[in-house]
Amino acid sequence: MATDREKRWRGLEREGPRGSRSLLVALLLCCLTVLTVDVRGGDDSALDPARAAVGEVLGPAETAAGAVVRPFTAVPRWFRTHASLRERVAALEADNADLRADLATTDLDRNRLAELDGLTRAAADLGTALVPARVVALGARQSFTRTVTIDAGTDAGVDADMTVVNADGLVGRVLRATSTTATVLLAADADSVVGARLGSSLEMGFLRGRGGLGDDDLLDLELVDGSVVPARDDVVVTWGSRGGAPYVAGVPVGRVVDVYRNPRTTSQRAVVVPFVDYSALDVVGVVVPSGTRSDRGVVEADGSLR
Incomplete structure (x- = not known):
């Protein structure tokens, strides 16, 4: 039960x-x-006070909740934006570095282009072929010689006892060469002796360096005929050697700026300022026989590049 x-x-x-x-x-x-009451009420619904009351209560809570949650929801967007900005900044920095490098080398490139153009004219004026090269080192002062190293050697057709010029005139002669480089004795060296002549009278003499560079790179010309008085501003050129070694004929060397007489020998000594600035050498040309095989371009006597 x-x-x-x-x-x-x-x-x-x-x-x-x-x-x-x-x-x-x-x-x-x-x-x-x-719903019926709310719809029929239109803009003045009977539920408006209730809505307002709920809004007054829940509104601050929603705002507070949004403020609390917002930093967490913004974190992924911050990382995405930050990464994008970093990539953009890196790209701009790379562009600026390239522009600064281009600006820094503009003058150098312009000068080298001008010197290469000058070598083309020099080859045409001398009627010889030239192997272009760049000066890559200056001889140490401890060696007591004025030499430079160029970046062309036997592979380029360069060998000892070849004339070296640039767009302004005589640089010197090749002392020795390896497969890729060569050592050049500058005409300004104290041991350098160059057969030279006056452009106006063709009087011959011997040109010797003083061993100085820059403002002190003067040369001394002693004429064979001691009775001849060189004229100021007379141009001095090489008279050349047999077979063009070590110097070819007709290369401009410098200009007479002063003349001294030696009372004991009654000879004349002319002080010559060289056309070449030996302390600022960059692009040079080594005189080679036409048709020389080279691992680089050769500027021919007609100005063409082979």
């Missing part, structure tokens, strides 16, 4: 589904009623 508690529990089980359905129907009717 069932107890009173069991009867009540069974009664609730029977009524449970019906009670839930009744509650759901009541909620639906309530929602429909609220």
Whole structure:
């Protein structure tokens, strides 16, 4: 026989589904009623005070929650933006470095181009072929000689006792050469002796260096005929050697700036300022026979590059 508690529990089980359905129907009717009232109210809805009250309560909470969450949601965007900015800055820095490098070498490139053009004219004026080269080293002062090293050697057709010139005139002669480099004795060296002549009278003499560079790179010309007095501003050129070694003929050397007489020998000595600035050598040309095989371009006597 069932107890009173069991009867009540069974009664609730029977009524449970019906009670839930009744509650759901009541909620639906309530929602429909609220919507009807809100729609019919138009702009002055009866629910506006309730909305305002809820907004007053929930608005500050939403703002606070947004302020708390915003830094975390912005982190991925910050990283993406920061990485993009870093890449942009790196690209701009690279562009600026390239522009600065181009600007820094503009004058150098312009000067070298001018010197190469000068070598072309020199080859045509001398009627000889030239192997272009660059000065890559200056001889040590401890060697007591004035020499430079150029970046052309036997592979380029350069050998000992060849004349070296640049766009302005005589540089010197090749002392020795390796496969890729050569040592050049400058005409300004104290041991350098160059056969030279005056351009106006063709009087011959011997040109010797003083061993100085820069403002002190003067040369001394002693004429064979001691009775001849060189004229100031007279141009001095090489008279040349047999076979063009070590000097070819007709290479401009410098200009007479002063003349001294030696009372003991009654000879004349002319002081010559060279056309070439030996302290600022860069692009030079080595005089080679026409048709010389070279590992680089050869400027021929007609100005063409082979």
